[in-house]
Amino acid sequence: SDPTTGPETDEDGDGSGDDDDEDNVDIPVEQVYDLELSKAVTSAGPYQQGSTVEYTLTITNDGSLNAAGIEVTDTPQEGLTFVSSDADGVAVTEVSPTVYTIAALAQGETQTIVLTYTIDATFQGTSLNNAAEITEDDGDDVDSDPTTGPETDEDGDGSGDDDDEDNVDIPVEQVYDLELSKAVTSAGPYQQGSTVEYTLTITNDGSLNAAGIEVTDTPQEGLTFVSSDADGVAVTEVSPTVYTIAALAQGETQTIVLTYTIDATFQGTSLNNAAEITEDDGDDVDSDPTTGPETDEDGDGSGDDDDEDNVDIPVEQVYDLELSKAVTSAGPYTQGSTVEYTLTITNDGSLNAAGIEVTDTPQEGLTFVSSDADGVAVTEVSPTVYTIAALAQGETQTIVLTYTIDATFQGTSLNNAAEITEDDGDDVDSDPTTGPETDEDGDGSGDDDDEDNVDIPVE
Structure with missing residues (x-):
């Protein structure tokens, strides 16, 4: 060496x-490739149709190895519409509103992406989910796989929700609210025989679509159904008083026009017609189709809630009795002759009458012989006073009175007057408490239609 x-x-x-x-x-050095994604709602609720929702995605490199080529995919539920994205670093690229790439993420670093959505104005659900996942990276992640979704348990913990994916739910407030209003859409004044048109307006004031709506109309006795007309194909006439609306979307309105006539014999001075939503497919926020106006459904202290309405119309009525008197025997007349007078009492008004008293006032020189009436309703109280128990609108009652001229009568004519002296109403043009000296109907003459008199010549 x-x-x-x-x-x-x-x-x-x-x-x-x-x-x-x-x-x-050589020594081995253990390295970990581990990316994590979390998602949070970072805007404040409550949420309803049209609300803005902000989600923040946080991508963290929990490993010891730097990462690159990271792709993040956001998956909003239908009902969320993308508005904008914002990232806190230059490394993020928006490929599309739901796909983002992060060029590089060193160990221990974090990258956030803020996504803003709005809830669709027609969304019908009560919650919305938004999921996000790392769908591509450049490593072998220790506990997740970007090629699989939440249906796969990637880290072996028994749950498919692994740390490279996350999702959040937000509650969406919805309101089911149907309203019914009723209006008289024909022109008065109204009397017996008049036609009355009512328009029912059913409005969906809520955020939820409605279906299976039943509307019940309740006319007062005295109104007779003629016809119905609706402005849409969704309405079915089940009966003259029951109608169904197949569907009514949020914000939509449906009208039903109902036509009635006032009965020819109706005796009241007003008529009521009520209508109510009696069935629907939701839980209305301020009314209940199973209860009527006797129940305060919305807690405002009144039983008249917004799923029901009623209207009154005034009905003009006339109380008008008429009396006429005629000589119905043949002259000429002399002392001792018999004279026949016929009193005709007619109800010219629209109201039935009762308790009618008729007083005959023969001039001195006429002596009562007999009376005869054409109906059982007449009672002879005395030779000059008669009562009629009842006289319906349009009816007539006759009373025939027979007199003789006194054998010692010295005049050349005889007068016989008669008057209605009592009744049970407020006659439009006469007053049973006054006589011919009073002009009751304002025509300049005291001879009003509840009194009459005739003269006969006496030879």
Whole structure:
């Protein structure tokens, strides 16, 4: 050996430079290639349709070996729309909104990528998932494999969620909210026989689409159904009072127009028509289709919740009784003659009448003989007073009174007056408490239609 030479020189001629004045040993150095990815939501909720969501991906080199050629793939659930990305270093390249490359990541270094999404305005779910994974690198990762996904347990811990992949869920607040309003869309005034048009407007005020909606209309007795008309093909008339709407997307409105007539014999002064959503496929935030207006569903202190509505219309009614008197016997008339008078009481109004009293006032010189009425409703209280128990709208009652002219009568004419002196209503153009001296209907004459009188000549 030669201390002046090294192992590159064969000093002892044995063909090897490793002579006995020198020696060397190798030690193995363990190295680890280990990349880790974590994902976190770094924006503040709550989240609903249209909200912005920020996710931060953190890629860390947990190994001892430097890494390069790293590819990260983000996989947002449908319902998330990409807005922007931002990285804290120059080593990141956005290949596409969901794919990013990191040129190099030395041992112990970390790289973050911030991704911003919005939740679609029509998203219908209650949660959204967003996953991310390292899908390519330049090493042999100790506990993960970029070529497999979360369905594969790469590190043998019994879970497919390995440290090169991560996913997060966010809750999405949704509202199921149907509203019904009802309006009278025809022009009054209204009376018996009038046509009334109601428009029901059903609106989806919520964020969730709705289906299987049933609407029930409840007209007061006195309204008779004529027809229905809807502005969309989604409406089915199950019956004149029940309608179904197959589907109503968030923000959409469906109208149903219902036409009724007021019954010809209706006696009230107003009519109510109510409508309600009586079935749907969701859990409405402020109403319940299984309860009616007697229940306060939204806690506002009123039973009139937004899935139900009702409207009143005034109905004009007229109370109007008329009395006419005619001589229905043949003259000429002299002392001792018989005279027949016919009183005709007619209900010219729209309201039924009852408790009618008729008073006959013959001039002195006429002596009562008999009375005859054409209906059982008339009672003779006295020879000059008669009551009619009931007289429906449009009906007529006659009372025939027979008198004789006194044998000693000295005049040349005789008058006989009659008047309605009592009834159960507020007559539009007469007053049973006043006589012919009062102009009740404002026509300039005291002879109003609840009173009449006739003269006969006496020879």
